[in-house]
Amino acid sequence: MSSNKSGNGGLALELRDIEVVYERRGRERVRAVAGASLSVERGQIVGLVGESGCGKSSLARTAVGLVQPAAGTVVFEGRQVTPLTRRARPRELAGLQMVFQNPYSSLNPRRKIGAQLADALDALDLVPRGGRGARVRELLELVGLPPSAAARYPHQFSGGQRQRIAVARALAAEPSVLVLDEPLASLDASAQAQVANLLVELSRRLSLSLLLISHDLAIVRHVADVVSVMYLGVMVETGPTGPLWSLPLHPYTEALIGAVPHPDGRGFLPEALPGEVPDPARPPAACRFHPRCPYAFDRCSQEEPQMLRVAAGRTVACWLQTSGGAPARPAEQAQRLPLRHAEE
C-alpha cells in the first residue's frame, strides 16, 4: 500500500529540538517533550509512535501551533509556525491542518455536516458563496461519502464515517500537511481499515503530507513511509518503515514491535516490556530508557545518547549502535560490545 515515497521536493514540515514544558501550580514542571526533532517531506506519510505519556500528542499540538514550545522551532513550508493567540491564525498556516482522535467531540452535534464544511470554507473565504455547495459535495466525495451526507447530523453516522467527515473538514482548507492525532483509535477493525486506506489514498492523490500519531504500530506499519519512535519526551529511532520493522535498532522499538499481538491463530503470546513508563517530571538520567532496557550497560546511565545517523535514512539514539560497524539488532550489538566492562 505504501510505496516508499521520499525526497521529492524537500520538507513540508520540520520540528527542530522541540521542548514542551507544562507548569503545574505547586508541583514540579513537566518536560513532556525534551528536545525532539522530526521532519515530514512533501507527500510523505510519517508515523509517530510511542506509549501514552511519551509526549507524542504534545509534539503534534506543537506542530500545528496549539502548544507553545519552550524551545525549538516548527517550520511549515519554509515559514515558522507561531503559536495560536487571540488573533486569527495567520493565513499562511491554513495549509497546516489537524484531525483529532475523537470525531464525537470535534464535530458540532447540532449543525448539519454540510454547514460545518461550509463554515470551514467561509473561515478562509476560499469559495465564493455560489460555489460552496459544489465544493462541499466534492469534499464529501474525497472522503468517500455521498452528497446526501451534507444534510445530516453527526450522530447519524458511524464512528468511521464521522472520522472521514473530520478529515473532510480539515481538507476544506486545501492543506498540504495534515497532522492526525490517533485518528484510528476507538474505531472497529473494519472502520479502521477504511480510514487508514482513505488516508493513504488522499496522501497520494493530493500530494498531501501526513504526520500520523498513533499508539498502534501494526497499523502505522501499513500506512507510514517513515516511522519515528518516541520515548518519554525524546526521539529514540527514526527510519523507513520496512527496514525499521524488520531490523529495529533501538531496544525500545524492538520491545514495541515484540508486544504487538498477531491475529494468525497460532497463539503467539506477545512480549511484555518490564517496568512502567517513568514519571515525565522525573525522567531517568542519561538514556531515559536505561532502567527498562534489557541491554543497558554502564554508559547508558551516565551519558545521554544523541540521535545519530547509522545507515541510509536511519537514525537512532542508543549507545549500542554507536560503536561503529553495520547496524544490527540490539541483542547482537550487546554481544559484540566489549564496552560493558572496558568502560569502567
Place this chain on the structure above:
Amino acid sequence: MTAVLEVEGLRVRLPTPTGFATVVDGVDYRVEPAQVFGVAGESGSGKTMSMLALLGLLPPGAVVEGRASFGGKDLLRLRGRELRAISGRDIGMVFQDPMTSLHPMLSVGRQLTEHVRRHLGLGRHAATQRASSLLEQVRIPDPSSALHAYPHQFSGGMRQRIAIAIALACGPRLLIADEPTTALDVTVQAGILRLLDSLRREFELSVVLITHDLAVMSSIADRVSIFYAGRVVESGARGEVLRHPRHPYTRALLDALPHPEVARDTPLVAIKGTPPSPQQIPTGCPYHPRCLYAIDVCITEDPPLAPVDGRRLACHVDPFDDVE
C-alpha cells in the same frame, strides 16, 4: 469434561422507544475448565450484552430467554441475593476501563478486603493477608504498600491488574473480561495477556475474553466465537477459526486487520457498509448486505449454526470450504 458455563438459546431483548430490540438472538456456547473462551465481534454485535445477561446486569425492562448453567444452577433463573451470592463469589468480572470499576476514594486495600470479608466471611487480619497475596498474584510490586494507595496513584496497566485482583478475590471459577486491554498500550496489554494466561494455568481459572481485537484473542483464547448482529456466526478452536476462517465475516474481519508478519504492501480490506442496528436486522442471514458471497437464499433464510468439520458455522454458501 463438564463445562464451567453452558449457555443455550440465550436471547436478550431491550426496550427502546420504538419497541423491543433483539440484541442477542439465540446464542449457544460452552466454557470448559481452565480454558480461555474468546468472544469477538464489532461494537454492537451483542457480545457484552450476552455476558451482562448472565450476571443480571442488563438495563431495566430487558427480557432474557434461554438457559445458562453454572455450578448446577441456571443463572438466568436466579434473582437478587441468590444471584449476587454466586456472581460475586464464583464469577469475577473485569471491564475495559479500570477507573470506572475501581472506587476512586477508597484505598486499594479497602476495596480488596471488603469483597473477601463480605463473600468469604474472613476477619480483618485474614482479609488483609488475602488482599496482599492477591496483589502479589497479579504481579503488583510491593503489595503491602499498594494496599494503602488509591487507584489514581497507579498507571492504567497497574489499575487493570488491581481490578483483576478484585475480580479474583473470592477465588472465582470463571472470570469474564470485557475488553480488558483495549484502553492500554501494547506493551502493557502484553503484560495483562500474559497475566491472564498464567492465571488460567495456575488456578485452573476459566476466562471469557470479550474483545473486538482478533489479534488479542489469537494470543490467549483456546476456543473462539465470532458474533455478528447478536448471533454466533462461527465458533471453534482458535487455530481452526483464525487460521482457516470459513465464515465470510470472520474472513473479512481478519482481512481488515494489519498483520505484523504479512508484506507491508498487502492492502487492508475494509468490510463494506456498517453493522446493522438491533432495530433493523436484515432478513435472512444478517450479514448478507455486506457479504461478497451472498446468494438468493441468504436474503430470505437465516442460516442455522451447524457443525461442519469440527467447528460450527452459520453460512449457506461456505465459500472457503476447500481452502486450506
